[in-house]
Amino acid sequence: MRKVCPNFDLPDGLDTVLEVPIPEEMFASNKNSHRSWQNMKSWMNFKTNSERSPVSMTALFGRRSTEIQLLLGVIGAPLIPLPIKHDHDYSISKNIKDHPTEASMAKYIVKQYIAAVGGEKALNSIDSMYAMGKVKMAASEFSAGEGSMNNKIVKVRNLRNGGGEVGGFVLWQKRPDLWCLELVVSGCKMSAGSDGKVAWRQTPWHHSHASRGPPRPLRRFLQGLDPRSTANLFSNSACVGEKTINDEDCFILKLEAEPSTLKARSSSNVEIIGHTIWGYFSQRTGLLVQLEDSYLIRIKAPGNDSIFWETTMESWIQDYKTIDGINIAHAGKTWVSLFRFGENSESHSRTRMEEVWTIEEVDFNIKGLSTDCFLPPGDLKKEEEGYGIVSSNATLAFKLRNDSTWVHASKIVAIDVDECDESSDDEQL
Numbered sequence: 001m002r003k004v005c006p007n008f009d010l011p012d013g014l015d016t017v018l019e020v021p022i023p024e025e026m027f028a029s030n031k032n033s034h035r036s037w038q039n040m041k042s043w044m045n046f047k048t049n050s051e052r053s054p055v056s057m058t059a060l061f062g063r064r065s066t067e068i069q070l071l072l073g074v075i076g077a078p079l080i081p082l083p084i085k086h087d088h089d090y091s092i093s094k095n096i097k098d099h100p101t102e103a104s105m106a107k108y109i110v111k112q113y114i115a116a117v118g119g120e121k122a123l124n125s126i127d128s129m130y131a132m133g134k135v136k137m138a139a140s141e142f143s144a145g146e147g148s149m150n151n152k153i154v155k156v157r158n159l160r161n162g163g164g165e166v167g168g169f170v171l172w173q174k175r176p177d178l179w180c181l182e183l184v185v186s187g188c189k190m191s192a193g194s195d196g197k198v199a200w201r202q203t204p205w206h207h208s209h210a211s212r213g214p215p216r217p218l219r220r221f222l223q224g225l226d227p228r229s230t231a232n233l234f235s236n237s238a239c240v241g242e243k244t245i246n247d248e249d250c251f252i253l254k255l256e257a258e259p260s261t262l263k264a265r266s267s268s269n270v271e272i273i274g275h276t277i278w279g280y281f282s283q284r285t286g287l288l289v290q291l292e293d294s295y296l297i298r299i300k301a302p303g304n305d306s307i308f309w310e311t312t313m314e315s316w317i318q319d320y321k322t323i324d325g326i327n328i329a330h331a332g333k334t335w336v337s338l339f340r341f342g343e344n345s346e347s348h349s350r351t352r353m354e355e356v357w358t359i360e361e362v363d364f365n366i367k368g369l370s371t372d373c374f375l376p377p378g379d380l381k382k383e384e385e386g387y388g389i390v391s392s393n394a395t396l397a398f399k400l401r402n403d404s405t406w407v408h409a410s411k412i413v414a415i416d417v418d419e420c421d422e423s424s425d426d427e428q429l
Contacts, residue, residue: 001134001168001360020184021168021360023134068165068188069205071137074336075355076183077192077201078313079216081257081275081293084232086176105239109251109281110231116286117227118326124228126326128174128366131225137185137355138164144349171220172366178374179218192218193374200376208377213264222291224317224329225359230288234279243280245290246316250280271298287327291315298342308342323362330359 001021099107114120167185180193192201199215202208222230237253244250257275266272273296280290294312301307319331336353 001132020170020182020189021132021134023166023168065205067139068186069203070139070351071165071353071355072183072185072188072190072203074311074338075137075334075353076185076190077181078219079199079211080219080222080233081216081277081295082255082261083214083216084177084229086228086232100238102238102240103236105251106234106237106253109239109253109286110234110237112286113234113281113288114227114231116327117231118322122325123231126175126228126364128172128364128369129226130173130361130363130366130369131171131359132168132361133357133359134166134168135183135185135355135357136164136166137353139351139353141352142349143351169220171218171225172369172373173221173226174366174369174371174374177215177217178371179221180374181218181220191377193376194218195371195374195376198376198380200380202377208380210376210380211265212267213261219291219293219313223315223332223334223357224288224320225362227326227328230279233277237279240278242283245280248285248289249283250289251283253279253281255279269300271300272296273298287320288317288329291317306342307340310337310339310341312337312339319358324364326364328359328362330362332357 001023114123117123165186167183169181169183171179171181173179177194177196180191182191183189188204190201190203192199194200194215194217197215199211200208201211217226217229222233224230234253234255237255239251240254241252242249243252255277262272262275275293275295277291277293279288280292281287282289292312292314294310296308296310299307299309313334313336315332315334317329317332319329320327321330322328334355334357336355338351338353340349
């Protein structure tokens with residue numbers, strides 16, 4: 001990971017210190033890496049002249065702009081479905097009748113997890129943390145007209161074959177619920193954070209805005225970076241069975257968002273029907289090896305019709321290493337499936353995306369990290385209605401292998417149920 005780059009304003013000047021470290025792949029000589037580095041240079045040049053010439057996603061990325069927008073919107077900074085309380089009692093009741101069997105089993109599994117990641121004493125000693133890593137993400141597949149005779153599937157990219165957008169990120173966190181993320185992918189930067197009162201995000205294509213409902217933690221922290229929040233989250237879960245993940249026998253803990261939380265996140269034209277999260281904990285090591293969550297939203301259309309979006313995210317959590325006595329995951333992979341239905345089968349669609357990530361640096365109890373570091377942007381705007389729908393002028397276009405036409409998927413997905421936008425009628429595929 002590189003932390004400095006050439007000074008584009010003064011070629012003979014000192015190197016510029018990057019806000020977010022950039023992976024070495026962006027400096028390599030292959031075609032995709034060269035393109036990403038050129039985007040990075042363009043983004044930095046645009047940034048220095050932003051007052052005179054605002055950044056244009058289309059100008060920077062061309063046809064790839066909507067794909068990058070989709071990737072960052074969906075995988076970049078998703079939130080956990082419900083707030084996490086930080087005052088849980090992890091003790092297991094001596095009388096098992098005090099709790100349902102499934103809840104008692106879940107408490108025991110969480111207790112084992114706490115021991116596996118370093119113990120309560122080590123976790124309680126952490127006041128703040130910092131993590132730096134790199135990502136590679138891609139929209140891997142798009143299919144239209146599911147269930148019909150004209151079903152068309154387009155394989156877009158595959159990370160195994162060297163495709164995808166490369167980037168780096170920096171995470172900061174301070175107890176109890178302050179956090180900040182800065183992520184740069186192929187030269188496009190997004191930020192997100194929480195000051196304990198409101199969660200927000202900021203992107204080049206959208207003004208700074210706050211999420212609806214109570215502030216919630218970033219999903220990336222639950223992918224092996226924040227064991228204490230993981231334990232707090234699943235302390236009120238239920239054990240619903242067992243499953244083998246990568247030859248590892250696991251217990252499955254399930255947690256559903258409460259109706260009050262779903263209602264607070266809904267709006268007049270978008271209803272969040274449900275949001276469920278599952279944690280898969282190894283029976284051998286006690287560690288979290290997979291995190292999965294799924295949510296379903298209903299978008300009210302003109303008349304009596306409704307459009308439904310189902311988003312499912314599944315993350316493998318791997319490569320645990322001990323940092324200052326605490327087990328932290330240093331690698332993983334996330335798959336996302338986005339399914340649109342509710343009308344005739346011809347207009348159904350499914351989009352698949354994937355991301356691989358690695359952690360390069362982790363540190364705890366950061367000196368000088370004050371609450372001022374987590375203040376929201378000055379132009380923060382509280383959203384009122386709508387949820388993360390890609391606007392009608394932002395279409396994903398994929399070239400069909402055996403067709404000379406383009407498949408346009410307007411409003412391909414609810415990017416994030418916390419990112420609001422004005423909605424209009426969906427275009428037909």
